[in-house]
Amino acid sequence: MKNLRLSLLGVVLSLLLNTLAFAQKTFDWKTASSAGYTYKYVSNDPMKARFYTLPNGLTVILSENHKEPRIAALIPTRAGSNTDPRTNTGLAHYLEHMLFKGTDKFGSLDWSKEKPLLDQVDALYEKYNKTTDSSQRKAIYKEIDRVSGEAAKFAIANEYDKMMASMGGQGTNAFTSYEQTVYTEDIPANAIDRFLKLQGERFRNPILRIFHTELEAVYEEKNRSLDNDGWKVYEARNAALFPTHNYGQQTTIGTIEHLKNPSLVEIRNYFKKYYVPNNMAIIMVGDFNSDVLIKKIEASFKYMVAKPVQEYKSAPEAPITAPLVREVFGPTPDALTIAWRWSGSLNAKEKIIGTIVDELMSNSKAGLIDLNLVKAQKVLRASCSPEWNKDYAVWQMTGSPKKDQSLDEVKALLLGELDKLKSGTFDESIIKAIAANYKMNAIQGLENNSSRAYSLLESFVADKANNWTDYVAINDALGKVTKQDVMDFAKKYCGDGYVIVYKRKGTDTNITKVDKPAITPVEVNREAQSEFLKDVNTTAMSNIEPKWLDFNKDIKKGKVGTLEALTVKNTDNDLFRLSYRFDMGSWNSKVLPIALQYLQFVGTDKMNAEQISTAFYRLASNFNTSYTDHHITLAMSGLNENFAKTVSLFEDLLTKCKKDDAALELLKGRLLKQRSDAKLNKGAILQGLATYASYGAKNPRNTLQFTDAELKALKSEDLISFLHDLFSYKHAVVYYGPKSVEELAVALKGVHQINTTFKADLPLIADFKMESPTKPAVLFTDYDMVQAEINWVRPTIPFSPSETPIVELYNNYFGGGMSSIVFQTIRESKALAYSTYAFYQTPNTKDEKYRMIAYIGTQADKIHESIAGMDELLNEFPSSEKNLETAIASMKKNYQTERITQDNIIYTYLNGLDKGVKTDERQAIYQALDKLTLADLKKFQDTLLAKKPYSMCIVASEKKVNLEDLKKYGEVKKLTLEDVFGY
Template identity: 55%
Template sequence: MNLIQKAICLLLLASSMSTIAEAQQKKYEWKEGTSGGYTYKYIVNDPMKARFYTLKNGLTVILSVNKKDPRIQTLIGTRAGSNDDPADHTGLAHYLEHLLFKGTQQYGSLDWSKEKPYLDQIEGLYDTYNHTTGDAARNVVYHKIDSVSGLAAKYAIANEYDKMMSGMGAQGTNAHTWVEETIYEEDIPSNVVDKFLAVQAERFKDPVFRLFHTELEAVYEEKNRGLDNDGRKSYELMLSTLFPTHNYGQQSTIGTVEHLKNPSLKAIRQFYNTYYVPGNMAVVMAGDLDPDQVIKQVDKAFSYMPAKPVVTYKAPVEKPMTAPIVKEVFGPDAENVMISFRMPGALDVKSNVLLAVISEVMNNGKAGLLDLNINKQQKVLKSGASVLGWKDYSVFMLNGTAKQGQTLEEVKDLLLGQLDILKKGEFDESMVKAIVNNAKLAELTGLESNTNRANSLMDGFIKHRGKNWVTDVSFVDDMGKVTKQQIVEFANKYFANNYVLLYKRKGEDKNIQKVDKPAITPVEVNREAQSAFLKQVNEMPAAGIQPMWLDYDKDIQKGKLGAADVLYVQNKDNGLFRLYYRFDMGSWNDKLSPLAAQYLQFLGTDKYSSEQISKEFYNIACNFNVSTGTDVTTLSVTGLQENFDKAVSLFEHLLKNCQPNEQALTALKGRIGKSRSDAKLNKANILKGLASYGMYGTKNPFNNQLSQADLDGVTAQQLTDILHGLSGYQHMVIYYGPQTLDAAIAAIGKQHEIAASPKAVPAPVKFDKVSQDKNQVLFTDYDMVQSEVNWIRNGGTYNPETTALVSVFNGYFGGNMGSIVFQTIRESKALAYSTYAYYAAPDKKDSRYSMVAYVGSQADKMNDAIGGMNELLNDMPRSDKGFQTAKQSMKQDIETERITQDGIIFSYLAAKKLGLDTDYRKTVYAQIDGITFDKVKQFHDQNIANKPYTYCIMASEKKVNPEDLKKYGDVKVVTLEEIFGY
């Protein structure tokens, strides 16, 4: 999904699906309502039925009801981000986001009166540090900061916020900072609104910036991860060039290295006091709620906030660009090109509508100019268009990756060539109607999600305080009014030689910096401690939510289409359908099957070209896909039920009648070759392959690839024969949609042939997990600042009776921010930004478990990080309160989980794969209360502690001492060819 498609889902969920035959200006308009003693505003025909409240102190509250699940997505946001950072303290808004998880005087502290003097001293020391020059002098001050921080930490309760949220059943605890926003996110059970608001009201009333120097180190790590990310570097350089005066380009969210090294707690406090004021903030809640009740609760919780003036960033006006500005970024990852134009911002509604349409005309995944003229014809490895939409300016971007033997300059010319076609109007105006139909399809799907609802509403608040929500609601209708002439005029006005051209080239980045590791003494985390506030929150009453179990015999209807089983669930919510043909075979049965699936998108038939097929699917707002996994191949057709017959007929025609195209195959082979080369440059791919090597050995699922010789020898006829013959194998038909079972079977049967005697599925290649009988280090060199370490140990064969025990262990030990691993590695020792550890369950009944752990740290902290994780793997600390919280959270997750729609069918199929025939969550739920810490400790000792592990380490050989690696086991340097299989 490109950014504009995402924007449609997040920003434009309020659709124009209403059939009210009124004039446009009457169809969507503000109205005022009163209920429960509160006045609110709403938009007529807004399908989200969002209510917009403004409390007496200026706080905005936006509520949207969706009864699908007994949960509520909550967002608390402020219109303050990196735009608003002081010029001499960039990254400050992001620092503050981290610190608002640290607690207040009421929670996060054992004894505030004893903690406060140390925190005051630390604040003063940072101010001194901020003004001290010279390494020796600064080291003296920092040593004192470290010392006093250790004393202060004795009174701190680390992660108490996370414990409270986890204890009330919250999921997705997180926050993010961007240029114009800082937003705090929680997904809560619908029965804990009072608890949630009690915590949030306290959180924003009285934040205490404790445990600062260890959290600062986590931000250092985040910065260093960004310095290792070529995409992040390209993004920041693009913005700084496109916006030479505006803070969009002059202040990155993470901040400069220099400012990170010189933080000021006083400046952070001043930022908080200035921007975290009710008139600048919004509480958004979407889900299973009673708005009359919730608004009273929010008002009561946040009425303490006094009204204050709102300070807004005064945006400078950028001078027009008169010629292209060319920049280069160097790094180890694959090369690409980006072309960026500065556009009008979100407040220019007309321009935003046009820009949304133009982005889709250029690239919609099926029928855009880039899709048909570049991607479908395989003229580059890949290309796309997207929009970044902010309040003052937007950014329109074209991007492309070169295929084998192609220069980035050639890719640039191809991208600009499609822009020229747009400017000349050489495209079909009917595409606008198709764009609107597909936007409506995205809206129907998006309305089912509380997250999409909440994000859309919050985004509207950030950009225009919700005052222009009516324009968001009517946005898709307005897109439908756009004419070809308007598109051409807009394109010629804004797309000239006024762009930033950025080449991401492979090579050494000679300007790379890193934030050096300061000397940090591990601090206390006081795992067993609980504040009086936490106990008070836990004791607040909450009505119970009863779990709902699936009964596969009742919840799924079954039928037959010839020899094929049909699994059916009816869609009673809207007019969407999803049809699947599911085959129990995949790449392990035939290495050519993924290639055939990929090849299909470039093929035509005796009646239609490949381009015509793509256009037709886009015009009827439907999609098709062929997905080949390791042991399952799924053919799917989805979209509007009203177009079911057209979509299924067209897909069946393509599958049966696709014609060999040697030219397309030659181009595909070339692109695959380039993709393979690029994959060897990507550190995420390398680490994934290295972990598979550690888990399965030299022959593993990751490197189960066609050799170059095999790839070269594949013919177009071979691949089309595979596609033509697919339906001849035994398979299952799955339907989720509005039709009845009988009607669905009849409709599918008209189009889809089922073989009377299905062909036998080819025998699969078998991959067995290796047994670790001694410690081993698998090392791969990669040019980066950080090091990445995975621990791998394979366990016993799947046993459903241990499911509850394994789940409780994961929740307690290393599965979230409140876990033992996260608290120790990040909060206490500041050794990593990202870390986890869990006992991974298999998806088949005859497969084995695997213990997987991870730490990503600076290379010079790798040994400390490995030592810290090894301590936890060998000796699991005991926290009775943390253990109870983990169990409570797990129960609440199950109580509020609702498996619906076609998810019911896929839950059934997943259970069958594990040899189960019931909803095993019911058994797990019943066992949770009986699981004791001693049982989990015994499980840890028997399966994890003091056992041999395979260490999969990726780092720069320039930054890692080979002798250090030998401390952990026999070292094997694994080549990229061994990892990737080619």
């Protein structure tokens, strides 16, 4: 299955099981009472979700899942960029950032002294917004910076994050989109009381403190979007699709003009207007008792008072009757997007037909685009996807051209496949296969707290949970959609009224960067704690004992012929996952990566590539091939009832595939184009620089691949021979499913090729070794961008199991999240970056070295400040007892509630063996945490990282960064793209 938006998952998740197994069930709203509370539910809902409405109008949606002692929590408000004032776009997004800054009870050393200063900041921003003279604006901003600095002396940065970390919270974050702003958390099941105490206070009286540094983080986010060609395509698409609606007329992050002129008064007014209980929800999924939890939620949020909320309503969009053409320029490769605006009034049946239309076009295996364009290698890549918003849906097809192929040729190919849908030139039976594949994915989704929570979120945002019956019942019709339904829908909603966006490689002359304001670093008062934090952190949490893996008990080991079999039994459902794992990888063969890709495009004597792909899809089965430096994994998954057919189909493909010279020539062309495109990807360039810094001029990135000439000379026989020969090398069988190890051995007998003896593994092409730099160096590659991307890289010592506890604690303390030292300093105090982190990377094998990787993505004009900021942290250990307490508490509570299950148990075991570790590493870490001190962390950093030479990798535009200025950081080496990539 391709990756679908969570909203689509919400449309189809809850009823997929019922679609196939219980098609005659009914799905109706029912009312029940328990523990003094009345709630609604939908009959035959496999999530058994309860929908409460508290007396103040707050929606509470609860779904119990007792698989692990954790809870996914979402707190949405039905307000986003759609409800931003036209004069203050980006306001909802600003507010989202500020809801992490605390209230008058936390985040402040002394609220009585902080408040007058913040009032001054409010007034200064209002004055700043009304001033047009540039010199006067600079003077006012200088005063804003000064007063903000004074106010920050009374602020405690990141108290929210510290409280969440201390209770074992994970995934602390938030996001804003058109119709919603959502605050996300994942907490231990025993942290409910702490969590609700904090959340209830969080929304009571949020204070807009440390505002100008956080606003600078938003500036950085805006500038990052200006460097993101995909984001520019998205904005251009929406502006054309929605000339009236705010989907196209207002971006979530806001305009540059509005970013430069924020109003704290307007932000506060927005909060009062939309953050009211009748416009919000508490959604929790996981290990709890609903009768107990609902009482606690009401107690924490009953102070909220309902207010009338006027929903955003736009004038209807006029129909698009002819193609609207837009162009976007940027440094990344050419690409094409064709998008249709679908009516916001689609009924339940139309939504399911729309889903079927999308899947018939592309489901990653047997869709028209998949088979006729991707498998046939007529384009570099192509796909389609829906976007289900509240007022309108958008459906789009995207494509990237091969070498010497025009975007208009890609357009013609995509529209040609759509025409087949309209004319009915497709196999109607694939609709049943779509239903079967959704069944398999639904079973998996029901196990996951987050998937459940996001399904409920989409329902709430769309209609305050009143349409949950549609989300449950609509799938009863999934397999009943007919070819005529599809044809009629496609003709009605996928006509000539579309928007086409040509993304062309070139210079974007329209970019206007948000300029860097003068900001003085502010205090973060790292050691301070509010009384509220102390109260939250001392709120009782019942004890949950950690559960460590015992590989001798948790994994059943046996034999499948001469092969070692490692199995974990699935007692929950009828799904299986089977893998063959080889102790060889890309360091053993240059042919390997290409051969595994080639397998996707060849057939056997009985079936061609398209028929094989369709056969897997009909079975609701998957296969994929992957590799790392030292391993190859051939994986299959699906329904247990189709185990034999799935395995046989894959085995026939691998062992009986036949050469296809035409397919190879097309693949070579696509690979050459992918190589060329990689040179236009700033992320790939930065990764290449980091590899160069770690291994030197001859490294895995630029050595373990064919040159262009070698690739062109490659023959089908070379690839087919490699694939046919693969099972002659020893491999392990990894299985998670309903069968016992004995039943697995019987099921694979006669299906899987098992030799009595095996060839010796292929030797290493080269045994690459990381080397610590002996002197500072700067590796620079020029790229046309607004931002600058910087990595600090230093390999250190070989892996040692005894180092694992301090490594894990150091990462959590120093650079691992929003409560870490790096984030607090670089972003919160100095406002140097939107994204920053640092971590001491553990190697994958016992023979490899650790390496330090630090990162800042910043504006080019802040590069020297950013380098100085990270250098200071790396060279002078930042000592904080309170941060250490937070890090230890967070790690302990996470280990107590973490449950490694299913085949993850096996891969945890195998990954440990690669490092020479035969037990659950988490147990040693957990037992060591209370013994580790700041002195230990300081010694660790001073010994391995501080005042040591680093290789600094920089991707930036030479027009914005002076290479001469970089020489003060070390010897500057400007690397070409050929140096980085090896071709």
